[in-house]
Amino acid sequence: MSDEWIPVARVDEVPEGGTLQTFCEQEVLCLYRLQGRVYATQDTCTHGAASLSEGYVDGDQIECPFHQGLFHIPTGKATGAPCTVDLKVYQVKEQGDEILVKP
Numbered sequence: 001m002s003d004e005w006i007p008v009a010r011v012d013e014v015p016e017g018g019t020l021q022t023f024c025e026q027e028v029l030c031l032y033r034l035q036g037r038v039y040a041t042q043d044t045c046t047h048g049a050a051s052l053s054e055g056y057v058d059g060d061q062i063e064c065p066f067h068q069g070l071f072h073i074p075t076g077k078a079t080g081a082p083c084t085v086d087l088k089v090y091q092v093k094e095q096g097d098e099i100l101v102k103p
């Protein structure tokens, strides 16, 4: 794990309850905002090649657009079938008008 924070988006690109696909080094990430706080997970579902940024945020969970598997956004835990493998999560912070991620 790197010690470096990498800017990945502007604060206003991630609205409450919304998602944003972004990139950090070689990885594709999905950003979320829940109750004002930003979270980041890997963007690709662990069940298939779906982009979670195209999924549906329901409370603190993201529903995959392909087979409706569920993940808990803050922890990345797989919470609904057919998903059984957790998502990778990233540390996130907001600084000024930027969102930064630690890869």
Ligand code: FES
Residues within 6 Å of the ligand: 045, 046, 047, 048, 049, 050, 064, 065, 066, 067, 068, 069, 082, 083
């Ligand atoms: S690809 Fe996400 S649930 Fe199947």
